[in-house]
Amino acid sequence: MERGMPRPKSSTGLPVPYLASAPDALGRRSQARFAEVIRDDLCQVCGEPAGWPAFGVIKWHGQPTSVAIALLDHGLLHERCARLALCNCPELVQWDNKALVILDEGDIERGKWAGSVLVPPERQADRRVDVESYRSLDPRGCEGNA
Numbered sequence: 001m002e003r004g005m006p007r008p009k010s011s012t013g014l015p016v017p018y019l020a021s022a023p024d025a026l027g028r029r030s031q032a033r034f035a036e037v038i039r040d041d042l043c044q045v046c047g048e049p050a051g052w053p054a055f056g057v058i059k060w061h062g063q064p065t066s067v068a069i070a071l072l073d074h075g076l077l078h079e080r081c082a083r084l085a086l087c088n089c090p091e092l093v094q095w096d097n098k099a100l101v102i103l104d105e106g107d108i109e110r111g112k113w114a115g116s117v118l119v120p121p122e123r124q125a126d127r128r129v130d131v132e133s134y135r136s137l138d139p140r141g142c143e144g145n146a
Contacts, residue, residue: 001016001018001020001030001033001047002047002048003018003042003047003048004046004048004110005046005080005081007045007046007084009023010021010023010024010026011023011024011049012024014026014088015045015084015088017043017044017045017046017085017089018033018037018042018043018045018046018047019033019034019037019038019044019074019075022126026090027090027091029074032052033047034074037074037075037076038072038075040099041054041105042075042076043075043077043078043081043136044074044076044077044081045077045078045081045082045084045085046078046081048078050075050076050077050078051078052103052104053074053102053103053104054077054078054102054103055076055077055078055081055082055100055101055102055103055129056072056073056075056077056080056100056101056102056103057072057073057074057075057077057092057099057100058072058098058099058101059073059097059098059100071080072103072108073098076103082100086100086131088141090109092116095131097111097130099128100128100129100131101128101129102127102129103127107127
């Protein structure tokens, strides 16, 4: 899969993220590209270096109001790629046990679990972005991001 924008389209017209195992397997990730994204801080959507600050979706394992483990779900995102994902990714319709966050490099801990990145509890709350208000900030709408 090539890196960069614009992203190729699936047979249903959805943009294909760099992590996808195949153009029509959007719900499955390539384990090799996932390892590369986590190891090299690449954007999960376009495959280019994410840079800091970066967006991420954290997913809780435990109760989000307690000392919860929040793992970075699939990797980092550029702002433009986060908007593209918010508009198109079926996994980002449901926000139970998930949150969109803006992260600096110091906000993550590596190596706790193989192939994952941990966002410590004390760094979760003040990094959250309101998803619905964030979606509405793009005057071009979803079409301008593909």
